[in-house]
Amino acid sequence: MSASTPDRLRMGVMGCADIAWRRTLPAMRDDPSVEVVAIASRDMRRAKQFTDRFGGAPIEGYGSLLDRPDVDAVYIPLPALLHAEWIERSIEAGVHILVEKPMTSGYAETGRLLALARSRGLVLLENYMFLHHSQHATVRKLVADGAIGELRGFSSAFTFPPKPEGDIRYLRDVGGGAFVDFGGYPVRAALHFLGGDLQVVGAAFRHDHKRDVVMSGDVLLSTPQGVSAQLTFGMEHSYRNSYRLAGSTGRILLDRVFTPPEAHRPVLRIERQDHREELILPADHQFANVIGAFVRSVLHGGDVRPQQEGSLQQAALIERIQQVALHFEI
Structure with missing residues (x-):
């Protein structure tokens, strides 16, 4: 070329x-x-x-x-x-x-x-385009600055209603099922906020025996210090696209975390026992951002090694989850 x-x-x-x-x-x-x-x-x-x-x-x-x-x-x-x-x-x-x-x-x-x-x-x-949206950097800074005390847990969900028959997610050897296709979003978010040394505590997958694919499931991870991540994915639910970070003195909640439109202004909620506030964050275009990062890395030598390392950590963690998951036939 x-x-x-x-x-x-x-x-x-x-x-x-x-x-x-x-x-x-x-x-x-x-x-x-x-x-x-x-x-x-x-x-x-x-x-x-x-x-x-x-x-x-x-x-x-x-x-x-x-x-x-x-x-x-x-x-x-x-x-x-x-x-x-x-x-x-x-x-x-x-x-x-x-x-x-x-x-x-x-x-x-x-x-x-x-x-x-x-x-x-x-x-x-x-x-993983959501990593390029500025809302997550804001959340990380709030946590680092002690806005909710010491981090105690993380939870995230990415679910949506059933797709039409024939959708590639239903094809075992093409789309590979719900966990392969999009279950990785909450897993990657957990890595983003809790670090790469996550252990798999357990997982439960709902497995469609006729299609031979995973339709939905829940995963429990933990840091070595016992900070847990509870993750939900599936394509037989109402639509959810969110995460929550729980701390010793409060919580941070954010919706539309994986697929926000470029004009969307995220609403970040901070809740404590006697206090609640909402921060309206700037709109951001995560697809434009990832294209920009890719172009810079090719044309100007921008460093993509941290994201590549994240891809390796993600792949290893996905494998461990699949190995321990209990499958429940539906």
Whole structure:
């Protein structure tokens, strides 16, 4: 692949997923440092629908995208269990990679691909976009400043109602079920606030025996000091998207923590025994922020090693949770 210019990154998109249509590609289109040069799909009509809106050449077949000399980096929003194959093929083609979560389905594979990318001088970044929203830095500062005393616990939920039949999350060998696809959000949030040395106390998964996928579940983690994280995920619930940090003198509560629209102004609640306040935080565009971070890392050598280390910690913790989880057939 030919080199990008110092101020512009030529991106190819591998897959026409809903998240790309609604959130990531609009952020790429609006970033002056990004040029979308091609969008690939298994269906040429689908690729053309995307390029009509976002520009670039429509491509039939993911491999054909990697054959283009004008692609410096790829964004991969394919179903979860296809990520590893196309990350490796992209590395072999010599392009940088922004991939939707999860990077792979396991710790060893994640570590291997990160090491392979580094050996080729390529950036490989997993798109846990919520980490790039400023609201979480505000929460961490409040906790560090003692707003709720000493931290005693963390809880988080990411749940939504059932999807239509045929949704990729219901396909064991493609989407991999609820825990593989989006159960990692509350897990990553726990790592973000409690640190990387989390132990798995237990987990209970509701397993659909007909589809052979996990539909929902609860996870209990703990730091070595006994600060616990209670996490809920599922696609058979009402919609929830929140976390809470409990301290010795109060609580911090925040809603819409994983998927806030760019115009949304988060409402952060602090509750103590005789006090309650609400802080209206600035709106932020987490998709634009992650695109910006990826572009800076490719064009200007921005340091993505902390987020890559987080990806490794996440993959290891996900594996441990899966190993100890009790499955209840439904």
